[in-house]
Amino acid sequence: MHSAIDRLIKKGTYLLFVSLLWVSHSVIAGGNPASEVEILKFQFIPQEITIKAGTTVRWTNKEKRQYHSVWFEQAGDPEPQYFFPGETFERTFDQPGVYPYRCGPHPKMTGTVVVE
Ligand SMILES: [Cu+2]
Numbered sequence: 001m002h003s004a005i006d007r008l009i010k011k012g013t014y015l016l017f018v019s020l021l022w023v024s025h026s027v028i029a030g031g032n033p034a035s036e037v038e039i040l041k042f043q044f045i046p047q048e049i050t051i052k053a054g055t056t057v058r059w060t061n062k063e064k065r066q067y068h069s070v071w072f073e074q075a076g077d078p079e080p081q082y083f084f085p086g087e088t089f090e091r092t093f094d095q096p097g098v099y100p101y102r103c104g105p106h107p108k109m110t111g112t113v114v115v116e
Contacts, residue, residue: 038060039060039063041063042068044103044110047111050114055093055115056092058090061086061088068106070101072091073102075101098112099114
């Protein structure tokens with residue numbers, strides 16, 4: 001009798017422990033979802049990212065020599081300055097929505113930021 005209850009308690013403690021681990025892991029992982037985009041070989045990598053409202057996305061130019069820009073033309077942003085290898089560009093997204101963008105000097109380079 002006792003041992004059956006003991007086992008139940010042990011099982012309950014174990015489940016509680018596992019769920020606590022899971023919750024703390026989600027909190028840590030959810031603290032900063034992927035908000036980094038690399039620019040390499042005339043591509044935005046990843047081409048589409050999904051972030052939570054209020055997140056700042058950072059683009060890093062990983063090319064050897066080529067400059068680029070990140071232009072949210074459809075959102076009404078003015079064309080930003082080009083940035084060079086090793087340099088970054090940041091933009092914060094406060095409103096949920098779908099934000100397509102392009103590179104100013106290379107219109108075929110496109111990407112999308114999805115804000116949840
Ligand atoms: Cu470009």
